[in-house]
Amino acid sequence: MTQQLPQVPSAEPQLSAVRNFRDVGGLPTTDGRRVRGGVLFRSGHLAHATAADAAFLAGLGLHTVFDFRNSADLRLDGSDVELPGVRHVNIPLSDPADGAEFWRMVRDGDLDQLRSLLAEGKAAARMIGSYRTIITERTAEHSRVLHALAEEAVPALMHCAAGKDRAGLSIAVTLLAVGVEPDAIEADYLMSNDPHRRYRVRRSDSSPAGTSPEVMELLGPLFDARAEYLAAAFESIEKTWGTTERYLTEGLGLAPETRERLRDRLLEEGGGNG
Numbered sequence: 444m445t446q447q448l449p450q451v452p453s454a455e456p457q458l459s460a461v462r463n464f465r466d467v468g469g470l471p472t473t474d475g476r477r478v479r480g481g482v483l484f485r486s487g488h489l490a491h492a493t494a495a496d497a498a499f500l501a502g503l504g505l506h507t508v509f510d511f512r513n514s515a516d517l518r519l520d521g522s523d524v525e526l527p528g529v530r531h532v533n534i535p536l537s538d539p540a541d542g543a544e545f546w547r548m549v550r551d552g553d554l555d556q557l558r559s560l561l562a563e564g565k566a567a568a569r570m571i572g573s574y575r576t577i578i579t580e581r582t583a584e585h586s587r588v589l590h591a592l593a594e595e596a597v598p599a600l601m602h603c604a605a606g607k608d609r610a611g612l613s614i615a616v617t618l619l620a621v622g623v624e625p626d627a628i629e630a631d632y633l634m635s636n637d638p639h640r641r642y643r644v645r646r647s648d649s650s651p652a653g654t655s656p657e658v659m660e661l662l663g664p665l666f667d668a669r670a671e672y673l674a675a676a677f678e679s680i681e682k683t684w685g686t687t688e689r690y691l692t693e694g695l696g697l698a699p700e701t702r703e704r705l706r707d708r709l710l711e712e713g714g715g716n717g
Contacts, residue, residue, distance in 0.1 A: 458496045462487040463606035463640040467614060467631055472622040476710045482597045483709060485614050487606035488512060489523035497524050505529045507596035509588055511536040511609040520604065534584050536577055536609040557661045566664035574676040577612050579683055585616050586695040593704040607635040607668050612676055620691055621706045635668040
């Protein structure tokens with residue numbers, strides 16, 4: 444049975460130039476506990492943060508910012524603003540050479556080119572393939588993140604460019620590791636579709652033709668958070684490792700004591716069947 448999820452946090456900040464920010468605190472676990480507030484955050488990149496945005500972020504008491512962008516992302520948007528006393532860790536979860544031409548076409552291609560590239564389910568299929576690849580081929584990176592969280596890296600903020608895909612999967616894997624309800628993981632993931640969170644589509648041609656309804660519809664699957672994408676990632680776990688437990692222990696190398704430390708750091712006290 445899907446349980447009703449809390450609206451957390453109750454007063455969410457509206458940052459001026461950091462999109463898709465949120466605290467994942469409050470999400471329920473299968474054993475009746477909840478993720479602590481104020482220990483795990485997610486967002487889009489911090490490169491364009493205003494002084495007020497940076498002051499807010501600095502006030503969170505962050506230990507570590509995990510930046511999952513690659514070198515191509517950094518060239519496009521720039522490095523994150525510096526937050527005093529906060530460790531910045533860049534762990535690219537995608538190869539800048541992979542799809543460079545594809546993303547250039549997304550920005551610069553005309554309607555016929557976009558139809559050829561994205562129509563008839565091609566865009567969604569690309570996203571599903573990307574999610575599967577990140578799960579199966581980036582185990583070392585996800586293991587590094589989880590071990591860091593278990594040792595000392597909280598409070599932590601995870602982000603990529605839009606805060607939707609690479610950060611979304613990293614948050615999902617973290618939540619799986621501490622036993623958060625799958626329905627709650629999906630609900631948090633889908634919040635990236637909220638209008639004020641969505642990544643703004645960049646097109647070289649900003650004219651009505653370059654941003655027509657058909658163009659936006661073709662691009663939509665690339666900028667949506669879709670349940671089918673997350674489901675494909677979880678299916679890859681089952682297909683590759685058989686169970687989530689084997690994925691965590693064999694795929695990510697999480698020992699029982701590491702899992703316990705991770706739960707202690709990220710979950711509220713208590714337990715039971717609530």
